[in-house]
Amino acid sequence: SQTWLVVPAAGQGRRMGADKPKQYLRLADQPILLHTLARLHDAFPDARLVLCLDDDDHWFAPQWVPFNDWQRVPGGCERMDSVLNALHAIEAQDDDIVLVHDVARPCITACDLHALYQAVATHPGGALLAMPVADTMKRADAQGLSARTEPRDGLWHALTPQGFRYALLRRALETARHQNTLVTDEASAVEALGERPQLVSGRRDNLKVTHPDDLALAAAIMTAQIDHTPA
Ligand code: CTP
Numbered sequence: 001s002q003t004w005l006v007v008p009a010a011g012q013g014r015r016m017g018a019d020k021p022k023q024y025l026r027l028a029d030q031p032i033l034l035h036t037l038a039r040l041h042d043a044f045p046d047a048r049l050v051l052c053l054d055d056d057d058h059w060f061a062p063q064w065v066p067f068n069d070w071q072r073v074p075g076g077c078e079r080m081d082s083v084l085n086a087l088h089a090i091e092a093q094d095d096d097i098v099l100v101h102d103v104a105r106p107c108i109t110a111c112d113l114h115a116l117y118q119a120v121a122t123h124p125g126g127a128l129l130a131m132p133v134a135d136t137m138k139r140a141d142a143q144g145l146s147a148r149t150e151p152r153d154g155l156w157h158a159l160t161p162q163g164f165r166y167a168l169l170r171r172a173l174e175t176a177r178h179q180n181t182l183v184t185d186e187a188s189a190v191e192a193l194g195e196r197p198q199l200v201s202g203r204r205d206n207l208k209v210t211h212p213d214d215l216a217l218a219a220a221i222m223t224a225q226i227d228h229t230p231a
């Protein structure tokens with residue numbers, strides 16, 4: 001069966017505060033979007049790519065897409081609307097695997113991508129890359145005073161990619177939209193249906209470029225990853 005890669009890339013990057021959306025900022029001389037697509041292509045050269053892009057996007061260049069088989073779909077108001085546009089645009093089989101990956105995570109590795117894919121293939125509720133919380137977690141009151149310490153046990157950071165069978169993911173996101181619940185990742189929509197996505201412990205350097213100082217961090221991560229690739 002077919003594997004689909006959905007890459008939401010229709011965000012404005014407001015927290016970055018740059019003169020263009022963050023996916024077009026340069027990292028090691030290439031736009032972030034190009035890094036992300038290249039790494040997805042290295043891991044899944046035969047997958048079909050669906051790229052969610054804003055209609056007003058005048059920075060995107062199709063020559064940055066390494067996939068033979070790809071299509072562009074319009075972004076929506078929220079990330080979940082962009083992903084739903086992608087799911088509605090494709091003719092997928094119910095049990096096709098769909099991986100959703102933020103364009104803003106260019107440090108994703110082939111190793112994590114393959115581990116995630118294996119988990120998606122074997123778990124009916126799908127799977128997501130995640131990272132156990134390392135810091136002590138505080139619950140603040142409205143004044144910003146620490147009210148208590150939350151037990152850290154069993155707490156994870158949700159990363160991407162997140163992957164599911166097409167029919168489940170589509171039903172989950174359509175349900176969230178009908179119920180007007182704003183979900184910030186696919187897994188929360190799937191959990192709301194009573195399914196249990198598998199958490200796959202991923203690398204700690206799968207950073208989402210969000211704030212201006214993340215650019216230097218992402219560049220350092222890429223250098224370190226390349227230095228550690230066996231020759
Ligand atoms: N995204 C999208 N459509 C939207 C909003 C976000 O496709 N309507 C994408 C972004 O391009 C990004 C991913 O979803 O790849 C995660 O979103 P986020 O990190 O929040 O990016 P932005 O929304 O661009 O940044 P900000 O929230 O700071 O504006």
Ligand code: MG
Pocket residue numbers: 011
């Ligand atoms: Mg956003």
